[in-house]
């Protein structure tokens with residue numbers, strides 16, 4: 541967005557090194573590393589309680605880490621929080637706007653906090669309101685806004701200071717699909733202008749759409765990182781999806797343990813088993829043989845390409861047959877049993 545941002549294009553704009561943070565017994569972050577090049581979008585993906593907001597608050601100088609360092613554009617967040625605040629814009633997970641003021645008044649006030657002149661603050665407020673489709677509601681008190689409008693206003697507030705680095709904590713949670721698409725387009729525009737974005741999300745599609753690079757955290761630790769395509773390719777080629785009647789789920793799972801090259805994930809509600817393959821056709825045929833051998837006729841059986849959701853399920857262990865997550869299984873392939881042992 542600015543000349544400064546462009547001059548930093550090869551260096552890390554956000555740099556996190558061995559950051560840890562505990563709240564009493566809860567280890568919210570454990571030795572997290574992260575490096576985000578200028579002008580790119582970093583997705584930070586993780587389930588509830590993974591530590592996403594904790595990392596956001598450390599980067600935004602709102603919370604001190606117990607160990608490690610975090611830098612924005614080379615500036616240590618603890619040594620020089622004022623400079624860091626002048627470089628970043630933050631749209632938090634919970635809207636931080638004043639209910640009694642109008643949308644416009646909120647943005648002008650934030651501009652004044654950035655020490656902009658009244659005139660510049662007004663111009664910036666107008667730009668933000670326009671960009672986020674809030675002009676019509678600009679002069680109404682925020683307490684009359686819908687949830688989606690508040691989130692958009694919060695996003696607008698993060699832009700008033702024209703930040704080089706934008707930190708967005710679940711920017712589209714609670715938005716309807718249309719507004720979510722608008723928000724994505726808006727974030728893409730900012731990135732095209734040179735803004736560096738750190739985006740936390742629980743929506744895999746959002747990370748898939750926006751992020752150049754994704755870090756997955758769970759229980760405060762980085763458990764995987766890469767581009768969306770890299771993360772998906774770690775699951776092997778395609779996935780076998782088997783749907784059986786509810787009563788057949790356990791026996792089918794037992795029958796299919798030797799199929800594929802990694803642990804299956806199970807959707808108990810739909811009685812559906814998803815198995816990452818190494819050799820899709822051979823594995824599909826093996827699945828049929830094993831099921832037939834066990835006397836189980838599936839309701840549905842097929843192959844499909846992996847989505848980021850599959851990666852997430854596999855990584856975090858949520859929804860799997862085995863409750864204990866096994867992050868190592870994503871990087872190291874499970875060795876297959878000898879072919880001779882197959883029926």
Ligand SMILES: Nc1ncnc2c1ncn2[C@@H]1O[C@H](COP(=O)(O)OP(=O)(O)OP(=O)(O)O)[C@@H](O)[C@H]1O
Pocket residue numbers: 563566567568586587588589590591592593594595633742
């Ligand atoms: N101020 C605090 N005091 C005590 N525990 C906290 C505090 N802030 C966070 N935690 C705990 O730290 C862990 C990480 O929380 P955090 O809010 O960073 O997760 P998150 O990934 O943002 O989750 P969500 O997706 O629900 O927003 C959780 O177990 C949470 O309960």
Ligand SMILES: [Mg+2]
Pocket residue numbers: 592593594633709
């Ligand atoms: Mg959070």
